[in-house]
Amino acid sequence: VAVCALTPKKEVVLVKQYRKPVEKPLLEIPAGKLEDDEDRVEAAKRELEEETGYIAKELTHVVDMYGSPGFCDEQLSIYFTDNVEEGKVHLDEDEYVEVIKVPIENVKSMLM
Template sequence: MNFKEPTVEKETIYHGRIIDVEKHLVSLPNGKTAYREVVKHNGAVAVCAMNPEGQVILVKQFRKPLEHALLEIPAGKLEVGEDREAAARRELEEETGYRAKTMQHIGDVYGTPGFSNELISIYFTNDLEKGDVNLDEDEFVKTVLYSLSDVEQAVKNREINDAKTLIAFQHLLLFYNHSK
């Protein structure tokens, strides 16, 4: 079976600051056509960071699409042409005031591939120094520190609903926790 859907026609129905929304008429493997709505995003980065005391640095922030706050690892969108690791370093310092001296790339994930091309690169660091918080004008976050046992309990209790944070916590619990 052919697992492709060539685009026959494409229309941009929204052009925004963070996303573009396109409507694609595609040719299906069975010869018929269908419409697909596609969200185009430049990509994002996220950082699972541990301070010198061994605490995981999280941020709590309100997420409008959900109408409530989430606890997440620090993250943010890529600027056009920006290097992913450089963006991760920038976001970590802007949101938490910590600067990473070294970073390890955990992996890249598509959060919602059914309708979006957003690729999130996730990094880990426990090699930090103090920097400066520099939030965007419209960004309001609270730093929250979790011990590794807090992380484990939060996962067990299903208190973390953010995919990138769950993936980072999996990395911590499977690899970091056992390598100490």
């Protein structure tokens, strides 16, 4: 699951973390795996709060997609929220994540 979150100041909440397969830090929307029998919406809310400290009041489902269908069958459910409040980050001991907030008007140029 993954969440594209927009703060009340119209900033997109991203996370920067080192990814061993590509051997460099990447800028991503917050994402993570489902726990056993966990609902996708609840997992998305949990991952957003754990990685960024932001608490989603509600989520809108955007799309289900396969990230690498030529390699694996993992399906990613992406959600959107613009209804968040700041809380506290709850990272696992082995996670090193930097929260980066980008004004929404700057996001398009970052994608090009």
